[in-house]
Amino acid sequence: MLPTLSLYNTLTRRKAPFEPLHPPFVGLYLCGPTVYSEAHVGNARGPVVFDVLTRYLRHLGYTVRYVRNITDVGHLENDADEGEDKISKNARARQLEPMQVAEQYANLYHRHMEVLGCLPPDIEPRASGHITEQIQLIQEIIGNGFAYEANGSVYFDVPAYNAAGRAYGKLSNRVVEELLAGSRDNLAGQQEKRSPLDFALWKHADERHLMHWPSPWGEGFPGWHLECSAMSRKYLGAEFDIHGGGLDLMFPHHECEIAQSQAGAHPTDEARVWMHNNMLTVNGAKMSKSLGNFITITDLFEGRNATLPQPYSPMTVRFFLLQAHYRSTIDITDDALQAARKGYRKLMNGLRLLDKLALPADTARAADTAPADAELRKLVQDAFIGLNDDLNTARAIAGLFNLLRKLNGYAASPATLAQVSKAALSEATAVYRTLVTDILGLVDEPRANAEQLLNLTLHFYAEAKAAKAYDKVDEIRAALKGQGIVIKDTKAGVEWAYSEE
Numbered sequence: 001m002l003p004t005l006s007l008y009n010t011l012t013r014r015k016a017p018f019e020p021l022h023p024p025f026v027g028l029y030l031c032g033p034t035v036y037s038e039a040h041v042g043n044a045r046g047p048v049v050f051d052v053l054t055r056y057l058r059h060l061g062y063t064v065r066y067v068r069n070i071t072d073v074g075h076l077e078n079d080a081d082e083g084e085d086k087i088s089k090n091a092r093a094r095q096l097e098p099m100q101v102a103e104q105y106a107n108l109y110h111r112h113m114e115v116l117g118c119l120p121p122d123i124e125p126r127a128s129g130h131i132t133e134q135i136q137l138i139q140e141i142i143g144n145g146f147a148y149e150a151n152g153s154v155y156f157d158v159p160a161y162n163a164a165g166r167a168y169g170k171l172s173n174r175v176v177e178e179l180l181a182g183s184r185d186n187l188a189g190q191q192e193k194r195s196p197l198d199f200a201l202w203k204h205a206d207e208r209h210l211m212h213w214p215s216p217w218g219e220g221f222p223g224w225h226l227e228c229s230a231m232s233r234k235y236l237g238a239e240f241d242i243h244g245g246g247l248d249l250m251f252p253h254h255e256c257e258i259a260q261s262q263a264g265a266h267p268t269d270e271a272r273v274w275m276h277n278n279m280l281t282v283n284g285a286k287m288s289k290s291l292g293n294f295i296t297i298t299d300l301f302e303g304r305n306a307t308l309p310q311p312y313s314p315m316t317v318r319f320f321l322l323q324a325h326y327r328s329t330i331d332i333t334d335d336a337l338q339a340a341r342k343g344y345r346k347l348m349n350g351l352r353l354l355d356k357l358a359l360p361a362d363t364a365r366a367a368d369t370a371p372a373d374a375e376l377r378k379l380v381q382d383a384f385i386g387l388n389d390d391l392n393t394a395r396a397i398a399g400l401f402n403l404l405r406k407l408n409g410y411a412a413s414p415a416t417l418a419q420v421s422k423a424a425l426s427e428a429t430a431v432y433r434t435l436v437t438d439i440l441g442l443v444d445e446p447r448a449n450a451e452q453l454l455n456l457t458l459h460f461y462a463e464a465k466a467a468k469a470y471d472k473v474d475e476i477r478a479a480l481k482g483q484g485i486v487i488k489d490t491k492a493g494v495e496w497a498y499s500e501e
Helices: 041-059 086-094 098-115 131-143 158-163 176-181 224-236 247-263 297-302 314-322 334-354 370-388 393-412 422-439 448-466 470-482
Strands: 006-009 014-017 025-030 063-068 147-150 153-156 199-204 220-222 240-246 271-277 280-282 485-490 493-498
Touching (some): 025 041, 041 240, 041 422, 063 224, 098 297, 314 393, 334 422, 370 422, 470 485
Parallel strands (some): 025 063, 025 240
Antiparallel strands (some): 147 153
């Protein structure tokens, strides 16, 4: 029987045991990037969080189809129905084809996701490749009386939708009257709309628009919200298990997705469980491109940002994003990232420790290992409790540190190690490795050449020590410490470990 995983559903505002529609199959959709510029660090949180969820669901025995889209058309400047397409605007400024811009930033995004340890999605559909599916969905919505055409554009009719007993605003818990009160001026320049709450399903394109397609309503392009409804339906069905995304997408994007799916030929809330990861903040303010306080992923890796001038490795960044529960905010600071680097290195040192946990030949194992086995197995169980509790990676990491503390105790004392059975120890080390690498996705940074150089340096260190050239010994030790490596002199010889300072 599969362990019980509970997830918080934004739609119901409660946490409940996860029950897939068609077990053991799970359909998961994540809103991906709009590839008009480089992603910032906040944009990486969702992919990392839902990568861990995908990994954990597969660990539990589910067969997951993970879909993450690429938005390469339709996302206008103000995130609604006004302004120029973001990709087209970049392309026009640089005198490029829009798809050159989209390809450039999609490729960069893929490289960043790879080094951050995110598994590629099973399917990565692009909006521009699914125009037919989007037109079909629009025709269904018009046919059901929930959309209207105006001058070559098509708008979703929110008042008609609500009059039919639907509830626009139920995901974000917003009241239509309040939305109307806050949007009286939104009709300026949008005379085609019957209501300021209406949103575009299809936009008419004049000769200035670089991207457009033929449709029953003339040349145009799809609205931003439409693509996810159409593509998730194509690859996961009219109703699927989990839809993920950032909290900033809850309204209007995800709210509009639900309305579109409810208004189509197969009315559903699209996904049974809606999950939203919270934001990254900088000095307490949400990180965003519109506010200009964003830190690109490249700048963080290379230390080229004035706010965070020190470079941080991809695995340090991944650990940083996972050390807090996904529904809580994280303030990004040098102190927080340095603490994350220490935590990551502790877990990596733990992996290096696992193969050394062998009982010496001259030490006999205790006759009764039951008490120590029970204590160790409880630590193993505790490490999983966090993941089952709404994917609480912070609690899972805390459980790993508790388990590692016990394993370090075994390594330091053969007498203590003798109190636990070989079976319980093997179980604990296997779980540690699985949790760290297979589920949390934290791996040792690529170091093929660095490993060879490090071993050569340790050889020189050992030679200097044997020759009592202590000045050289201290010099090598200090140089490695500056790179985050500490030298350990043991009975077996010279060893290294990551510095946890």
